[in-house]
Amino acid sequence: MNRVVSQRMFTWTELMGFVVLAALIFVVLPMTMDVFRLNLFGKYLTYAFVALGLVLCWGAGGILSLGQGVFFGLGGYCMAMFLKLEASSPENTAIQSTPGIPDFMDWNQVTYLPWWWEPFHYLPFALVAVVLVPVALSFVIGVAMFRRRVGGVYFAIITQAIAAILTILIIGQQGYTGGVNGITDLRTMLGWDIRTDDAKVILYFVNAVLLFACLFMAHFVRRSKLGRLLIAIRDREDRVRFSGYDVANFKIFVFCLGCAFAGIGGAMFTLQVGFMSPSFVGIVPSIEMVIFCAVGGRYSIFGAVYGTLLVNWAKTALSESFPELWLFAMGALFIGVVLAFPSGVAGLYNDWIETPIRKALRRSRGPVIAEPAVQQPNPAE
Amino acid sequence: MFEGYSSSDLIAIFAMQGFAGLILFSVLVLMALGLAIIFGQMGVINMAHGEFMILGAYVTYLCSHFFANHIPALFSIYFFVAMILAFIAAGALGMMVEWLLIRHLYRRPLDTLLATWGLSLILQQTYRSVFGAREVGVTIPDWMMGSLPLTDLIEVPINGLFVMVLTFAIAVAVAILLMKSQWGKKVRAVTFNRPMAGAVGINTERVDRMTFGIGCGIAGVAGAAFTMIGSTGPSSGQLYIVDTFLVVVFGGAASLAGTIASAFSISQAQSLMEFFISGSMAKVLTLLTVVGILMLRPQGLFTLKIRN
Numbered sequence: 001m002n003r004v005v006s007q008r009m010f011t012w013t014e015l016m017g018f019v020v021l022a023a024l025i026f027v028v029l030p031m032t033m034d035v036f037r038l039n040l041f042g043k044y045l046t047y048a049f050v051a052l053g054l055v056l057c058w059g060a061g062g063i064l065s066l067g068q069g070v071f072f073g074l075g076g077y078c079m080a081m082f083l084k085l086e087a088s089s090p091e092n093t094a095i096q097s098t099p100g101i102p103d104f105m106d107w108n109q110v111t112y113l114p115w116w117w118e119p120f121h122y123l124p125f126a127l128v129a130v131v132l133v134p135v136a137l138s139f140v141i142g143v144a145m146f147r148r149r150v151g152g153v154y155f156a157i158i159t160q161a162i163a164a165i166l167t168i169l170i171i172g173q174q175g176y177t178g179g180v181n182g183i184t185d186l187r188t189m190l191g192w193d194i195r196t197d198d199a200k201v202i203l204y205f206v207n208a209v210l211l212f213a214c215l216f217m218a219h220f221v222r223r224s225k226l227g228r229l230l231i232a233i234r235d236r237e238d239r240v241r242f243s244g245y246d247v248a249n250f251k252i253f254v255f256c257l258g259c260a261f262a263g264i265g266g267a268m269f270t271l272q273v274g275f276m277s278p279s280f281v282g283i284v285p286s287i288e289m290v291i292f293c294a295v296g297g298r299y300s301i302f303g304a305v306y307g308t309l310l311v312n313w314a315k316t317a318l319s320e321s322f323p324e325l326w327l328f329a330m331g332a333l334f335i336g337v338v339l340a341f342p343s344g345v346a347g348l349y350n351d352w353i354e355t356p357i358r359k360a361l362r363r364s365r366g367p368v369i370a371e372p373a374v375q376q377p378n379p380a381e
Numbered sequence: 382m383f384e385g386y387s388s389s390d391l392i393a394i395f396a397m398q399g400f401a402g403l404i405l406f407s408v409l410v411l412m413a414l415g416l417a418i419i420f421g422q423m424g425v426i427n428m429a430h431g432e433f434m435i436l437g438a439y440v441t442y443l444c445s446h447f448f449a450n451h452i453p454a455l456f457s458i459y460f461f462v463a464m465i466l467a468f469i470a471a472g473a474l475g476m477m478v479e480w481l482l483i484r485h486l487y488r489r490p491l492d493t494l495l496a497t498w499g500l501s502l503i504l505q506q507t508y509r510s511v512f513g514a515r516e517v518g519v520t521i522p523d524w525m526m527g528s529l530p531l532t533d534l535i536e537v538p539i540n541g542l543f544v545m546v547l548t549f550a551i552a553v554a555v556a557i558l559l560m561k562s563q564w565g566k567k568v569r570a571v572t573f574n575r576p577m578a579g580a581v582g583i584n585t586e587r588v589d590r591m592t593f594g595i596g597c598g599i600a601g602v603a604g605a606a607f608t609m610i611g612s613t614g615p616s617s618g619q620l621y622i623v624d625t626f627l628v629v630v631f632g633g634a635a636s637l638a639g640t641i642a643s644a645f646s647i648s649q650a651q652s653l654m655e656f657f658i659s660g661s662m663a664k665v666l667t668l669l670t671v672v673g674i675l676m677l678r679p680q681g682l683f684t685l686k687i688r689n
Contacts, residue, residue, distance in 0.1 A: 064491045064494075066494075144676040145676060145679075148676065148677075148679050149679070150675075150676070152490065152491060153424075153426055153491065153494070154630060154675070154679060156426075156491060156494060157426075157626045157627070157630055158630075158672055158675060158676075160623055160626070161623055161626075161627055161668055161671070162672065164623045164668065165665055165668045165669055165672070168661050168664050168665050168668075169665050171661065172659060172661030172662055172665065284619070290495065294495065324506060324509070324510060327502045327503070327505060327506035327509075328502075328503055328506050330499070330502050331499040331500060331501075331502035331503035331506070332499065332503070333499065334495050334496060334498055334500075334502065335482065335499040335500065335503075336499075337495070338486065338489075338495045338499070339482070339486075339496065342489075342492070
């Protein structure tokens with residue numbers, strides 16, 4: 001912690017981290033998997049966006065949001081609305097009583113397109129909305145909460161309530177949102193069929209590139225003065241406040257950034273999987289997303305990606321062969337990570353591999369993101 | 382909004398919805414009491430609270446079967462036995478959980494949230510493996526069936542009335558326990574100032590364990606009471622957990638009066654709105670209002686001054 005902060009953008013270990021992860025995602029996975037499995041891993045990687053946002057909010061900023069599914073879902077729904085409108089052109093929906101509107105609206109006796117669906121005819125609008133809608137909501141929540149110094153447990157519970165509200169709203173307003181089934185049967189994007197094998201491979205790589213862009217951004221944020229302030233806020237918020245910083249602004253920024261990542265992840269999820277439904281919005285998926293981050297290591301941006309891949313792969317493998325075991329395993333994972341490995345896989349890697357090597361080399365290479373020795377309860381809570 | 386209803390209809394509607402709201406209120410209070418003790422006094426977020434309730438419900442279910450098959454003569458009072466057993470079972474499990482899990486996490490409240498969520502997943506799957514995935518209901522004794530007609534239009538179901546009376550009794554018991562008993566005084570002493578409480582000879586670890594155990598025990602009783610008005614499945618607990626936390630936070634943690642007041646306002650708002658707009662929109666509006674008020678007044682309706 002007392003090491004002199006390096007002026008370089010990357011230390012060698014961080015650069016190696018990027019290279020290894022890039023090799024895994026861009027080379028190893030595509031080479032070893034068929035299209036079906038690759039698409040599955042592409043789906044996992046979309047959750048990694050959320051986990052990455054949580055590393056920033058929770059690991060660095062100390063803000064645990066239990067409603068990241070909301071922002072993942074909003075991004076996903078924005079994308080799905082565009083794709084759905086394209087799939088419901090008047091020619092495609094000629095058999096409906098009112099052609100040109102999405103099929104679920106027709107089933108629910110909605111005869112006109114709601115005004116807030118109209119702008120989603122245009123791809124640029126949809127792409128902007130994918131990021132802006134989650135950011136706008138998270139900004140409102142952030143301003144309302146952090147300005148009034150609501151944090152920690154209360155923030156977690158309120159974000160959880162927001163996840164519950166949005167899920168109930170989506171399911172209740174079936175005619176406008178597709179209800180519990182969500183928005184399904186998405187086909188093309190600007191005439192390009194997203195259901196073919198080729199499209200799935202291309203989307204996987206687009207997704208991977210976007211994930212790396214977000215990883216670089218997260219890395220940059222953490223390297224910057226802002227990142228170091230966030231850690232200071234996490235460890236001793238009042239001291240940072242007394243030093244003259246407006247703590248709320250930093251928290252709002254990082255929360256919005258995390259939610260923007262989640263929105264991008266959601267949009268890529270919709271593109272790769274071909275539908276979006278409330279089952280990715282609610283409380284249960286939101287908490288699962290926290291565990292992806294916790295397993296990988298809440299202080300490590302790479303940990304978020306590895307943790308997400310690991311947990312999801314284990315989930316798929318386990319629930320294929322032993323469906324009952326999965327919930328036990330998941331429960332044990334939650335308890336185990338919290339009790340035994342609070343800094344997750346990345347922490348294990350640091351303690352058992354990186355540090356011994358570093359000691360052996362007797363050279364210190366740049367700063368280490370500080371982990372709190374003891375988490376102090378925040379007096380503001 | 383009110384066209385087409387005569388004034389006597391409206392009074393009847395409000396009375397019936399108000400009564401339905403009172404049942405919901407009892408349910409919320411029962412769930413929130415245990416949570417308020419655990420969260421308010423200890424600062425632990427117990428996401429497995431719903432599963433402790435379900436344990437109480439399953440104990441009642443087993444009890445009703447046992448009485449029906451072996452001592453049918455006493456079937457009409459099996460519920461009271463079940464309630465005591467539910468308290469003991471959930472309380473014992475709670476104390477075990479505190480010893481195994483919670484006591485390691487007192488300084489990390491957000492981590493108790495994750496750990497107890499894991500616990501809730503494990504408990505859910507255990508219930509599913511033992512009792513099956515389907516919802517189970519218990520046979521209600523005869524004296525609890527039917528309803529009391531108050532006027533031609535207004536009827537009051539007896540099981541709802543029973544749950545309300547039970548809630549009242551439990552709330553009073555908890556208040557007396559916390560305010561008057563030796564244990565309650567110790568709990569409050571530990572909450573106010575842990576090192577000082579330890580210094581004057583209070584075994585804070587034991588107090589913590591008892592507090593957690595009693596909080597979970599009350600959840601068990603709440604689960605037992607639930608079986609009188611609905612059926613129970615392995616994942617029913619999760620449905621209520623957000624509402625319950627909102628009730629506790631909205632009321633102001635560590636304040637029993639606040640918990641009761643917030644449960645009352647939430648349930649009445651929900652129930653009255655439900656008649657005029659769809660149930661899901663009523664729920665959305667209620668939750669939104671609560672979240673909005675919490676943003677303006679983060680400390681909740683009633684606050685207790687606590688030294689940090």
